Amino acid sequence: SQELEQSPQSLIVQEGKNLTINCTSSKTLYGLYWYKQKYGEGLIFLMMLQKGGEEKSHEKITAKLDEKKQQSSLHITASQPSHAGIYLCGAPKANKFYFGSGTKLNVKP
Amino acid sequence: NAGVTQTPKFQVLKTGQSMTLQCAQDMNHEYMSWYRQDPGMGLRLIHYSVGAGITDQGEVPNGYNVSRSTTEDFPLRLLSAAPSQTSVYFCASSSTGALSWEQYFGPGTRLTVT
Numbered sequence: 130s131q132e133l134e135q136s137p138q139s140l141i142v143q144e145g146k147n148l149t150i151n152c153t154s155s156k157t158l159y160g161l162y163w164y165k166q167k168y169g170e171g172l173i174f175l176m177m178l179q180k181g182g183e184e185k186s187h188e189k190i191t192a193k194l195d196e197k198k199q200q201s202s203l204h205i206t207a208s209q210p211s212h213a214g215i216y217l218c219g220a221p222k223a224n225k226f227y228f229g230s231g232t233k234l235n236v237k238p
Numbered sequence: 239n240a241g242v243t244q245t246p247k248f249q250v251l252k253t254g255q256s257m258t259l260q261c262a263q264d265m266n267h268e269y270m271s272w273y274r275q276d277p278g279m280g281l282r283l284i285h286y287s288v289g290a291g292i293t294d295q296g297e298v299p300n301g302y303n304v305s306r307s308t309t310e311d312f313p314l315r316l317l318s319a320a321p322s323q324t325s326v327y328f329c330a331s332s333s334t335g336a337l338s339w340e341q342y343f344g345p346g347t348r349l350t351v352t
Contacts, residue, residue: 138278162339171242171328171343172281217280221339224288225296226271228280 132156133218133229141235147206150232152218154199159221161194161201166215166231175203175216208236239264244329244344251319251351259314259347261329269332270312271296271341272304274325281328287312319351 132155142148152161163175176185181196189206205212213236219228245260263270271286273296283296287306301323303315312331316323326348330341 133280135280160339164341169346171345172330172341173343174340177338177340219281219339224269224286224294225283226339226341227283227297228273230278230280 133220133227135216135218135229135232137232138230139233139235141237142208143237144209145207147204148208148234149205150203150216150234152201152203152229154220156199156222158194158196158199158201161192162219162221163192163201163203164217164219164228166217168214172217205234208234210236210238212236241265242329242331242342242344244327244347246347247345249347249349251316251349253319253321253351255319257316257319259316259327259329259349261312261314261344262310263312263329263331263342264310265331265333265342266309267331267333267342268309269334270306271330272302272312272314273328273330274298274323275328275346276325284314284327316349321351323349324351325349 134153136151160179164172166172176192178194184193191204194201215231217231242263268289272284273281275281282298285304287293329344332341
């Protein structure tokens with residue numbers, strides 16, 4: 130299996146603060162995906178990273194992939210209540226897809 | 239487009255009962271999959287299909303059956319429900335599976351087994 134460890138498990142931040150979520154793989158990554166899940170709903174695709182050193186941004190969310198460390202980070206700038214939810218990293222291996230355990234984010238207004 | 243739909247949204251079963259969770263997509267995606275989500279464990283792959291007539295096991299397949307007779311539908315069958323199968327179940331689809339894992343998820347089915 131592709132084991133993915135996320136940290137922290139949960140996070141509470143004040144609105145407007147920056148935050149970072151990490152995802153570390155026990156095996157070589159051939160692509161790393163970030164998804165967001167609003168509480169009680171299905172997952173929504175955020176970003177895909179495939180090359181070492183790649184960095185992508187969408188609105189105030191930036192994700193980076195460091196293949197040497199088998200790690201990815203998700204950074205949110207100036208957090209808003211709309212950023213609240215569960216963030217999950219995921220990676221494929223063969224025809225299967227594996228998720229990390231998720232990071233619960235709450236943003237206090 | 240409705241995307242990925244799942245029924246029912248909620249279900250309570252007694253131990254030993256069987257049931258089928260329905261999943262359908264209208265995006266003509268070849269790859270479909272079922273996950274279960276338990277507290278603190280993220281999502282774990284139960285079964286997946288790379289196209290009509292082709293299915294395979296994921297990480298946690300025991301106690302579940304699937305079939306894929308059409309591109310659109312991918313039902314998940316619980317053969318004899320157990321309390322350990324209490325979970326939230328998500329169906330997902332993607333256009334090319336191994337080439338791009340941008341998956342589209344249904345809203346989930348919350349299952350309780352008593």
